[in-house]
Amino acid sequence: MKNIVILGSGTAGTIMANHLTGDLPKDEWTISIIDPLKWHYYQPGFLFVPFEMYDPEEIRKPIEKFIPKGVDFINKEADVILPEENTVRLKDGTNVNYDILIIATGSDIAPQETEGMKGPCWRKDVFDFYSNDGAIALRDKLKDWEGGHLVVHITEMPIKCPVAPLEFAFLADSFFKDKNMRDKVKISFVTPLSGAFTKPKATAVLQHLLTEKNIEVVPDFYIEKVDGENKKIVDYGGREVEYDVLVTIPTNMGNPLMERSGIGDDLNFVPTDKGTLQSKVKDNIFVIGDATDVPTSKAGSVAHFEAEILLDNIKSFIRGEAFKEEFDGHANCFIETGNSKAILIDFNYEHEPTTGSFPITGIGPMKLLKETRMNHLGKLAFKWIYWNMLLPGRKIPLVTPNMSKAGKDIED
Amino acid sequence: METQIGGSSVEVTDEGYLKDINQWSREVAIGIAEKEGVTLADDHWKVLEFLQNQYKNGTPLTIRSVGKSGVCSIKELYALFPDGPLKKSTKIAGIPKPVSCI
Structure with missing residues (x-):
């Protein structure tokens, strides 16, 4: 028997386990998945928790529920990857040998990377919403907050779901309007980027919405430290922004396991071929989802698209053939804009988000880069799709792993 | 577009970035720097050389990576x-222009 080992049972790892188990001969391959955690969180749901649109209980399910039958779930923490020995050593000293390793350990917030962020003010008036505990703490803070300066802040790129901070600002605007206290809240969006988003056309649309919703943008702000005592953030150029509540997206980093194994970059992301998803560490190590350093968004949709490509490539690798599939960086994101509306964007390494239409079976064509109620319904429907179609690795009709240009207003 | 520098x-490009690094020279650098309000001294040249090497190696550029390079701290870069x-x-x-922003 040969072994495929998957590190991480988040979105990417779980989808891969489901793909592989349906595809590889069971008498030849053992599939194992290593993860020390108990809960699988529907991470797009964290955004809605602070505004009480989702209850924390409805966005988590036991990890085991999604591990397919026949896959060995090793509910333990990995200590180190030993590429030369084709082994993952667990914290309890056990060695797990592999013929093929798939790294799907994701990314996580690292507030300790910024001076003063994780000080006494952490989760008192400095919050994140990229974790279950953070989203809940922020919900409790906003519940009876009487107003002041709300600063939504990005520490540095790349971050998981790069549109989430904008969505947070938009939803905050709606939230305080609904509570009849928008006039008591100043909302600022502080970013190291030169504008609202990373791609020019989408930035223009989003910038317009920010202005309309009276959200101030502070661009080119690269934070040096949080001064918790005086409630202000300071950038390396000496600029200061004062806050009453700071909602920050801390530095995002890959799993510390990569640093221990000596195979990560500065941020513990694993150097990966952006087309084949083979690691640059060793040929029998592949990487998927947020754990890679490929230049596309860190998002569940990307992991989903990558999974289909990676399955084909792993099968080619097993047969000793050349890779046939190349991932194009396809990402697809709903952007909540508040007031029960959303924008849908679809893009890849080469083509930035543009206007046009996007087909989804059962829901209908969605308008791209336009604010509609239909897109908002699509975003809400996505929770069901995630648990029932995406994680089990079912194909979502008409949505192709590489980006389709059909329906898009692309200027060539 | 074509323009005269140094x-x-x-x-x-529209934003003033050279389209071809082969057209770069110290004189061109001094010309661009002037427009940006920067007078180039030894410390600037060290950073420029580091950035060009990183670019030639295909390493994505971030402020963090410059800060960790040993060439200068982030504070000094600012x-x-x-x-x-x-x-x-x-x-x-x-x-x-770095596309570290994804």
Whole structure:
């Protein structure tokens, strides 16, 4: 028997386990998945928790529920990857040998990377919403907050779901309007980027919405430290922004396991071929989802698209053939804009988000880069799709792993 | 578009980045720096050289990576190239605007 080992049972790892188990001969391959955690969180749901649109209980399910039958779930923490020995050593000293390793350990917030962020003010008036505990703490803070300066802040790129901070600002605007206290809240969006988003056309649309919703943008702000005592953030150029509540997206980093194994970059992301998803560490190590350093968004949709490509490539690798599939960086994101509306964007390494239409079976064509109620319904429907179609690795009709240009207003 | 910088004719993007690093020279760098309000001294040149090497190696450029390089700290990078140091320094180094922002 040969072994495929998957590190991480988040979105990417779980989808891969489901793909592989349906595809590889069971008498030849053992599939194992290593993860020390108990809960699988529907991470797009964290955004809605602070505004009480989702209850924390409805966005988590036991990890085991999604591990397919026949896959060995090793509910333990990995200590180190030993590429030369084709082994993952667990914290309890056990060695797990592999013929093929798939790294799907994701990314996580690292507030300790910024001076003063994780000080006494952490989760008192400095919050994140990229974790279950953070989203809940922020919900409790906003519940009876009487107003002041709300600063939504990005520490540095790349971050998981790069549109989430904008969505947070938009939803905050709606939230305080609904509570009849928008006039008591100043909302600022502080970013190291030169504008609202990373791609020019989408930035223009989003910038317009920010202005309309009276959200101030502070661009080119690269934070040096949080001064918790005086409630202000300071950038390396000496600029200061004062806050009453700071909602920050801390530095995002890959799993510390990569640093221990000596195979990560500065941020513990694993150097990966952006087309084949083979690691640059060793040929029998592949990487998927947020754990890679490929230049596309860190998002569940990307992991989903990558999974289909990676399955084909792993099968080619097993047969000793050349890779046939190349991932194009396809990402697809709903952007909540508040007031029960959303924008849908679809893009890849080469083509930035543009206007046009996007087909989804059962829901209908969605308008791209336009604010509609239909897109908002699509975003809400996505929770069901995630648990029932995406994680089990079912194909979502008409949505192709590489980006389709059909329906898009692309200027060539 | 084509423009005159530091006595040479060079192709630049709408934002003023050189389209071809081969058209870069110390004179061109001094010319771009002047427009950006920067007077180049030894410390600036060290950063420019580091950025060009990183670019030639295909390593994505981030402020963090410059800070960890040992060439200068992030604070010093800001002092050398105030307001958007990476955007300014890459422009002067004749390399494309970093796409570290995804």
